[in-house]
Amino acid sequence: MTIRALHVASELYPLLKTGGLADVAGALPPALIERGADVRVLLPGFPAVVAGLTELAPVAQLGRQFDAPGVTLERGTLASSGLIVYVIRASTLYDRPGNPYLNDEHVPYGDNAQRFALLGWVAAQLAQHLDPAWSPQIVHAHDWHAGLAPAYLKAAERQHGRSFARSVFTVHNLAYQGVFPAPQFGQLGLPADYFSMHGVEFYGQLSFLKAGLYFSDRITTVSPTYAREIQTLAQGGGLDGLLRHRSHDLSGILNGVDYTVWNPASDALLEDHYSATRLAGKLACKEALQKRFGLAQKSDALLFGVVSRLTEQKGLDLLLEAVPEIIKHGGQLVVFGTGDPALENGLKRVAHAHPEAVAVELGFDEKLAHTIVAGSDVIAVPSRFEPCGLTQLYALAYGSLPLVHCVGGLADTVVDASLENLADDLATGFMFERFELKGIGAAIRRAFALRERRTEWKATQRRAMRQDFGWGASAERYLALYRELA
Known part of the structure; x- marks a missing residue:
């Protein structure tokens, strides 16, 4: 039988992307559709989402919901993939330029609880045949923004005495929990007893993420190691008890890479192309990158790249401490991203002091991200914790050896270039165990040491590029989960 699944999220590439x-x-x-599933997506009607869809047509009038007048549901198509997308039109809630979650001062919008409660509520309505032509058997909610969808489904089940759809909740990052003041619970239209420890209440407030974890039928997260880590006190964000209690419903399914977008042999955003068998183009990409950032044009300088949110979670405070190690060995560093002003300034100071070796640019631009991943010798992802991480997967595909902290999805996808791993033809990058200067420093020195051994370096690059982290295997695992539930 064909499984019908609705994915509920706040953003979707290429329409809108913050991470x-x-x-x-x-x-x-x-990837699920390719394997025979009937999958659609539900998104809030942010300007970029509405502008990017074709064939928009009305599905239902929803009237006034969550203090927003004239809410409607429309259905459109994503031209690039043919994906069917439902969009919630509520201009007072969603029609705002820029970041979907924060205002111009980088402060979360005061009505985010209503904005994303509406998303979860509409998902539950779709399971109850809001669209007469299609309803899902599985509602697959992503992160806190969609966390109330399983709660509204359970509430509908209780009200009507029957099940409409089963729910899967995927945690992409447990650090973002969608926590709001308790008085806002009254605006959500959920049963009163849902505001309790066995429900959405979280240390006296309400948490959308906890709602997803508590009310969903199954929980997934984006790597096997992260699924274990979030059940510990250190990484559970106050929810480890609930996650341990539900450990039999929790599984880690690794995120994949869309190799139609991330492939150095055909990447439309690169000036030069290359592959595992023809690596010459990679040097041209490196020269272009050095030129773009005004670094010394040295082909033999080991070039470290960073494309990341500049935050403590991403471990960039530790990398900043380790910059002297890179400079001392004649290496170079390019950093691209935005985030914590203190980190931005610290990195800019180092770049100012060593303009030949260090360059920092603040912002985000998809083309430049691809340019850095292709042109770097090493891509640094030194995160304190990392649910899955996609940057290291892109780096592998581009033969830019990842330098990573041994946590979460990083531990699941990179094999350290230790002597024994090199001897066994397993190495694909550099890993450090302990989050401290000594650890990252040793990994940086290992990168320089391997670079001295040209033949082994090239062999490691080719091995990295042959790794397959496509969506195929992960999509199969999600399908198996859907079948089990349906």
């Missing part, structure tokens, strides 16, 4: 969630929402549904 890896958009890449997953953009790539997983088509």
